[in-house]
Amino acid sequence: xxxxxxxxxxxxxxxxxxxxxxxxxxxxxxxxxxxxxxxxxxxxxxxxxxxxxxxxxxxxxxxxxxxxxxxxxxxxxxxxxxxxxxxxxxxxxxxxxxxxxxxxxxxxxxxxxxxxxxxxxxxxxxxxxxxxxxxxxxxxxxxxxxxxxxxxxxxxxxxxxxxxxxxxxxxxxxx
Numbered sequence: 472x473x474x475x476x477x478x479x480x481x482x483x484x485x486x487x488x489x490x491x492x493x494x495x496x497x498x499x500x501x502x503x504x505x506x507x508x509x510x511x512x513x514x515x516x517x518x519x520x521x522x523x524x525x526x527x528x529x530x531x532x533x534x535x536x537x538x539x540x541x542x543x544x545x546x547x548x549x550x551x552x553x554x555x556x557x558x559x560x561x562x563x564x565x566x567x568x569x570x571x572x573x574x575x576x577x578x579x580x581x582x583x584x585x586x587x588x589x590x591x592x593x594x595x596x597x598x599x600x601x602x603x604x605x606x607x608x609x610x611x612x613x614x615x616x617x618x619x620x621x622x623x624x625x626x627x628x629x630x631x632x633x634x635x636x637x638x639x640x641x642x643x644x645x646x
Contacts, residue, residue: 498525518534
């Protein structure tokens with residue numbers, strides 16, 4: 472199977488620079504007890520690199536994961552968020568940083584925020600690798616993001632097309 476033609480949106484070195492910048496912007500907020508919650512599966516490479524960037528700044532949140540699903544193998548959200556696996560560690564009285572791959576409709580992060588506040592988090596902030604141009608703004612906006620995505624379907628670096636291309640070390644776009 473050969474790869475379809477992808478347009479490169481961000482190369483691997485460009486991605487790493489954006490993540491280092493994001494970690495520097497997050498650092499002042501992450502004082503005290505914090506948990507970083509990786510939204511599975513797509514945000515896993517981003518979470519790993521963000522955690523390393525934060526560690527280089529001597530910030531060490533407790534890492535956990537929340538497996539939420541709203542896309543399945545489609546290119547558009549089903550509109551319904553399903554918990555496939557919940558977090559394993561307590562977040563009561565802790566700050567929580569939710570880490571997602573793409574901020575698009577806002578449903579996943581809104582669901583995760585409410586879910587973690589219900590578990591007793593003292594504060595929840597959100598970050599995404601990419602923010603789509605049509606994503607919600609105002610109170611429903613993502614708190615931090617690494618880059619503004621083009622209005623195209625993204626693959627690579629954890630993002631997939633029906634389960635494929637998650638392992639690409641760069642971000643590509645399909646039409």
